[in-house]
Amino acid sequence: MQSKKHILIIDDEPDVTDLLKDFFEQNNFKTEIVEDGSKALMSFKDALPDIVITDLLLPGEHGINVIKTIKDEYSLPVIIITGIYKKEEIKNVIDDYSVEGFFEKPVNLEALLKKVNFILNVRAL
Numbered sequence: 001m002q003s004k005k006h007i008l009i010i011d012d013e014p015d016v017t018d019l020l021k022d023f024f025e026q027n028n029f030k031t032e033i034v035e036d037g038s039k040a041l042m043s044f045k046d047a048l049p050d051i052v053i054t055d056l057l058l059p060g061e062h063g064i065n066v067i068k069t070i071k072d073e074y075s076l077p078v079i080i081i082t083g084i085y086k087k088e089e090i091k092n093v094i095d096d097y098s099v100e101g102f103f104e105k106p107v108n109l110e111a112l113l114k115k116v117n118f119i120l121n122v123r124a125l
Helices: 014-026 037-043 063-074 087-097 109-120
Strands: 006-012 029-034 052-055 078-082 099-104
Touching: 006 014, 006 037, 014 029, 014 109, 029 037, 052 063, 052 099, 052 109, 063 078, 063 087, 078 087, 078 109, 099 109
Parallel strands: 006 029, 006 052, 052 078, 078 099
Antiparallel strands: none
């Protein structure tokens, strides 16, 4: 049997992280929550996730810097979920760092799941 895919969720809003954690665990994913950009980057030393879902406005280290490091050092797929953003800035981040997805908050969970499954080549059960 295939092991569960591991999702790292980086967001400082407990309502968002709790919702995403519960939702993805119900859909057979292993999840890890980190609420700070700097702590998220340190967490990569322990275990690499299969995919990262991150907000942009984070304490510690801004989400753009987190994405840049993830892409430069680990080449992992990244999905941005954010509520406050400048459209041009987001477009540049997506283009510059080849971000795999972008969702506005409040996020459509089914669409997010579909995107994660597509990126990770996971078949729905």
